[in-house]
Amino acid sequence: DGGITQSPKYLFRKEGQNVTLSCEQNLNHDAMYWYRQDPGQGLRLIYYSQIVNDFQKGDIAEGYSVSREKKESFPLTVTSAQKNPTAFYLCASTIPGLAGHNEQFFGPGTRLTVL
Amino acid sequence: AQKVTQAQTEISVVEKEDVTLDCVYETRDTTYYLFWYKQPPSGELVFLIRRNSFDEQNEISGRYSWNFQKSTSSFNFTITASQVVDSAVYFCALINNAGNMLTFGGGTRLMVKP
Numbered sequence: 001d002g003g004i005t006q007s008p009k010y011l012f013r014k015e016g017q018n019v020t021l022s023c024e025q026n027l028n029h030d031a032m033y034w035y036r037q038d039p040g041q042g043l044r045l046i047y048y049s050q051i052v053n054d055f056q057k058g059d060i061a062e063g064y065s066v067s068r069e070k071k072e073s074f075p076l077t078v079t080s081a082q083k084n085p086t087a088f089y090l091c092a093s094t095i096p097g098l099a100g101h102n103e104q105f106f107g108p109g110t111r112l113t114v115l
Numbered sequence: 116a117q118k119v120t121q122a123q124t125e126i127s128v129v130e131k132e133d134v135t136l137d138c139v140y141e142t143r144d145t146t147y148y149l150f151w152y153k154q155p156p157s158g159e160l161v162f163l164i165r166r167n168s169f170d171e172q173n174e175i176s177g178r179y180s181w182n183f184q185k186s187t188s189s190f191n192f193t194i195t196a197s198q199v200v201d202s203a204v205y206f207c208a209l210i211n212n213a214g215n216m217l218t219f220g221g222g223t224r225l226m227v228k229p
């Protein structure tokens with residue numbers, strides 16, 4: 001089955017620790033995205049990558065870092081510099097379309113809680 | 116700059132009622148794409164529909180229908196004969212043709228009571 005997997009589903013970390021969220025896709029999609037969702041709010045873009053070894057900051061990149069060493073993987077590190085990291089994190093991917101932007105496919109999400 | 120507004124933060128209906136979720140957008144581009152996603156309690160976003168700015172035909176898919184009105188910059192979503200399984204948060208989103216970032220509205224939480 002093709003899709004996007006995120007692990008873990010729930011993650012707890014102590015204040016001041018870095019933590020890495022995993023995102024893997026076997027859809028052969030070129031572009032991948034990380035979003036943050038806070039309770040009762042929409043999604044905000046953290047980082048995106050359109051091709052391997054390249055990524056761009058989104059609207060709220062401060063305190064986060066990413067890498068894109070393989071097409072199928074786009075891990076997100078939440079660093080200690082992120083002041084309010086407790087949130088729901090969603091990974092997505094898409095493939096460039098000949099007729100413009102295609103829909104993004106989303107993973108199941110990781111709920112991060114800072115203790 | 117682009118913006119998506121979903122003014123209804125929460126809607127509650129009784130099963131079998133029809134319900135319309137509003138979406139108003141702002142963009143300076145003439146070519147853009149609009150999307151609707153459903154987020155059930157499990158959290159994963161499920162794609163519902165994609166519409167480009169040159170296609171103003173309304174669309175119906177089973178109990179779902181979408182009304183795209185460029186004149187009012189709106190892309191509203193109607194669920195006919197709602198069911199409890201329709202309970203979820205629904206997001207409207209926009210991306211310009213030259214852009215790389217999808218802009219989401221704040222979402223509308225729909226609760227369908229039996």
